[in-house]
Amino acid sequence: MLFRTFGKLAWKVSALGFGCMRLPTNDGIPMSGDINEGEALRMIRYAVDQGVNYVDTAYPYHGGNGEIVVGKALKDGYRDKVKLATKSPVWLITQPDDFDRYLNEQLKKLQTDHLDFYLFHALNKQRWEQFVRRYSLLDRAESAIRDGKICHIGFSFHDKYETFQEIINGYDGWSLCQIKYNYMDTEDQAGTAGLKLAAAKGLPVVVMEPLLGGRLANPPNSIREIFDGFGTKRSPSEWALQWVWNHPEVSVVLSGMSSMAQVEENLHFANRSAIDSLGAEELKWIGRVREKFQERILVPCTKCGYCLPCPSGVNIPVNFELYNDGFIHNDPKTARVLYSRFVSEGERAGACTQCRTCEEKCPQKIIVSEWMPNVHAVLGEGQSFPKHQSQFGGEDPFQRAPGRPGRPASPSWAGHETPPCDQGGDSPLEPSRAVPRGKPRGISTARQK
Numbered sequence: 122m123l124f125r126t127f128g129k130l131a132w133k134v135s136a137l138g139f140g141c142m143r144l145p146t147n148d149g150i151p152m153s154g155d156i157n158e159g160e161a162l163r164m165i166r167y168a169v170d171q172g173v174n175y176v177d178t179a180y181p182y183h184g185g186n187g188e189i190v191v192g193k194a195l196k197d198g199y200r201d202k203v204k205l206a207t208k209s210p211v212w213l214i215t216q217p218d219d220f221d222r223y224l225n226e227q228l229k230k231l232q233t234d235h236l237d238f239y240l241f242h243a244l245n246k247q248r249w250e251q252f253v254r255r256y257s258l259l260d261r262a263e264s265a266i267r268d269g270k271i272c273h274i275g276f277s278f279h280d281k282y283e284t285f286q287e288i289i290n291g292y293d294g295w296s297l298c299q300i301k302y303n304y305m306d307t308e309d310q311a312g313t314a315g316l317k318l319a320a321a322k323g324l325p326v327v328v329m330e331p332l333l334g335g336r337l338a339n340p341p342n343s344i345r346e347i348f349d350g351f352g353t354k355r356s357p358s359e360w361a362l363q364w365v366w367n368h369p370e371v372s373v374v375l376s377g378m379s380s381m382a383q384v385e386e387n388l389h390f391a392n393r394s395a396i397d398s399l400g401a402e403e404l405k406w407i408g409r410v411r412e413k414f415q416e417r418i419l420v421p422c423t424k425c426g427y428c429l430p431c432p433s434g435v436n437i438p439v440n441f442e443l444y445n446d447g448f449i450h451n452d453p454k455t456a457r458v459l460y461s462r463f464v465s466e467g468e469r470a471g472a473c474t475q476c477r478t479c480e481e482k483c484p485q486k487i488i489v490s491e492w493m494p495n496v497h498a499v500l501g502e503g504q505s506f507p508k509h510q511s512q513f514g515g516e517d518p519f520q521r522a523p524g525r526p527g528r529p530a531s532p533s534w535a536g537h538e539t540p541p542c543d544q545g546g547d548s549p550l551e552p553s554r555a556v557p558r559g560k561p562r563g564i565s566t567a568r569q570k
Contacts, residue, residue: 128325130325134373135174137390138173141176141177141182141191142183144157144183144190145379152458156186164378164380164384166199169199176203176204178208179242180209188231192230195233200233207236211241224270236271238296238297239271243279244284249288259274273297278298278299278311289322297372298326299328302316302331302365303365305333305414306330306333320370326371328365331362331374333450336446337357337450339451341417341451348406362376362394363390363393363398363399367396367398414449419449420441424441432474433472433476434467435468435470437489440496443496444499453500456499456500457500457501460500473490477490
């Protein structure tokens with residue numbers, strides 16, 4: 122195993138960390154509470170035996186059972202071989218004492234008397250202001266450090282870069298941060314700017330979703346053909362992982378592994394990783410892949426948020442994001458899982474009343490009222506994506522000049538699906554944002570592979 126510096130801490134971390142959000146399940150449902158404990162223990166311990174020394178979990182993983190299984194895996198001396206990270210479910214806290222109550226529960230589930238790293242889970246502006254700051258949770262965390270229950274405080278993040286700046290600069294006691302980062306998300310959330318900001322402050326950066334929930338590991342055929350055409354032969358998974366490891370600011374890359382085969386493969390990739398290992402031509406090749414993915418965008422939503430608040434409560438950008446991701450990566454099944462599990466019923470596309478208030482505000486002139494039923498049909502009812510742009514009666518259903526009469530024809534639903542793959546890291550409800558900020562793309566006319 123190769124090791125990397127971990128910020129200013131006097132400790133070397135394995136290039137690969139074990140993310141425990143997608144352990145193998147008996148029912149075959151990703152992230153379900155029915156974990157295959159025997160196989161999960163075998164995988165985690167094998168990884169540790171091969172040098173992995175960072176294990177990441179969280180309170181809600183696998184319906185609350187994830188920490189229990191991780192605790193079992195780290196018995197028999199394995200706890201002493203790793204640094205253990207879990208996360209505080211800040212959204213469940215309604216009073217300051219709740220912080221300690223959840224922390225004590227987690228220590229019990231993990232069968233340990235201390236946590237090496239305790240992160241505030243999936244911080245965004247609302248959670249930072251209404252939970253962490255409102256209930257003085259940083260003071261509570263510092264008290265837990267004095268009590269020996271926590272060694273270091275950090276946070277995982279899901280919001281805009283400006284909020285990342287506010288959080289990382291709002292407390293001097295951070296020991297680490299965890300961000301989503303992959304070759305498709307350089308400008309999304311914390312992005313490259315956040316990665317460099319954290320590193321400049323001397324903070325270790327733990328990367329989650331390096332494979333974008335497994336979607337970069339199983340790209341559509343048109344994407345795979347680009348990788349196959351390069352002289353250096355790597356699988357799509359290795360291309361994505363090596364791209365992240367190439368960055369000197371990255372401390373450890375989490376991968377959520379669901380099978381022993383994935384563990385063995387990722388260990389092999391980690392042992393070939395290095396900082397600045399990719400040459401200019403290889404980086405250019407990945408740029409071509411990124412552009413090809415962007416050509417598959419269906420709805421040119423940049424998630425600017427001008428359409429919000431919706432009078433009916435629909436979270437328009439998240440619905441479009443999941444819809445786009447399902448098509449871009451030829452993986453509607455994962456998009457449907459995220460839609461059903463992590464988007465409340467009132468925020469789903471099915472709650473749209475076609476009032477068209479949002480359309481007056483949309484800079485991209487997206488006909489939201491006509492797209493929401495289609496989004497719900499695919500994500501909520503299991504229908505397939507439209508197979509080709511021409512099936513919309515020749516009219517562009519994504520954009521139309523304000524006041525133009527008529528409505529596009531209903532699409533003819535067709536297509537094929539591929540199963541979801543593994544994911545590493547944190548909350549899954551932050552899918553890819555393939556559209557660069559302020560640069561929406563046009564409609565893809567590519568057929569599904």
